[in-house]
Amino acid sequence: MRPSLVRQILLLLGLAFLPAIGQALYFRNVASWHQPPVDSGLVSIAQAKSWGDTVLWVDARPEQDFARGHVPGAMLLNEDEWDAQLRTFLTAWSPERRVVVYCSAKSCNASHAVAERLRNEVGLTNIYVLEGGWEEWQKRTP
Amino acid sequence: MAEAHSMTRARVGGVLVNWHLVVRRVLAVLAGAVFVYAGILKVRDPLQFANDLSNYRILPWSLGVRLAFYLPWLEIVAGLALIFHRIFAGALVITGTLMLAFIGALVWTKMLGINVACGCFGAASSNLTFTWHLVLNGSILGLLIFLWVTRERVNFVAPVEDSPA
DSSP: OOHHHHHHHHHHHHHHHHHHHHHHHHTTTTSOSSSOOOOTTEEOHHHHHHTGGGEEEEEOSOHHHHHHOOSTTOEEOOSTTHHHHHHHHHHHOOTTOEEEEEOSSTTOSHHHHHHHHHHHTSOOOSEEEETTHHHHHHHHOO | OHHHHHHTEEEETTEEEEHHHHHHHHHHHHHHHHHHHHHHHHHTOHHHHHHHHHHTTSSOHHHHHHHHHHHHHHHHHHHHHHHTTSSHHHHHHHHHHHHHHHHHHHHHHHHHTOOOOOOTTGGGGTTOOHHHHHHHHHHHHHHHHHHHHHGGGOOSSSOOOOOOO
16 A cells, blocks of 8 residues: 555544544533443333233334244334334224334344334334344243 | 547537546545535434444444444545545545445344344435345445546646647
């Protein structure tokens, strides 16, 4: 690599560093620097199972994943076909039910996104995200 | 060679225009704008981007959250360098490396069977499928490679010589 090219790369890396430091300082009391922020809406499989029939399971994965296997009784509700699936979901939902949303694994984002939309856009309460998702469910369910 | 060069030039309103040069410059501005746009989307919500990076299961949170504050600004700075054609080769290397990293991470999560939000364009890309993400990122990488391969041939400083009528 030519020296001038290395200098250019270092210059750009350095230029980006300045505003990044500024923003990080601005967020220093907001960001969780050492571990992910705890999601208060997370629920473990054992806890969700203990709620019995009051749970309305929501599968936030793509339709083809849902077709391959899902939590018994779960409804499909993902962001791909949100409007159509939401109508079906609302026919099954009632205020006394707890909604537990899951996606493929612990680190997937779809369940959090769907849970957030149900809380913020639809205005529902008692919305939870299943810790570990479908991957954990399969491990813990014979 | 001279004949080939003359084919790329045309007189527009009395001005001799090198169309290859114009096309390359437009493509560079386009590529730069994509990175500036992607960077701005992430700068607006660095904690969401930190979450997106964490979902890839490649980096520990403590490193990912720091990168989430740095990478968007790197995209913006490199994107501006592409747009204004300054520090151009360095910007191409950085943006190309970023694209390779994003594509590698996407393929990695697909191999792990994890359905994650890409985070490439913040919330704007959260509804894109894996294939579309790959097509989009691959196209941008292809564009950057084209700009890299042709960069030495573009001489923006030397005047374009007028050919005899």
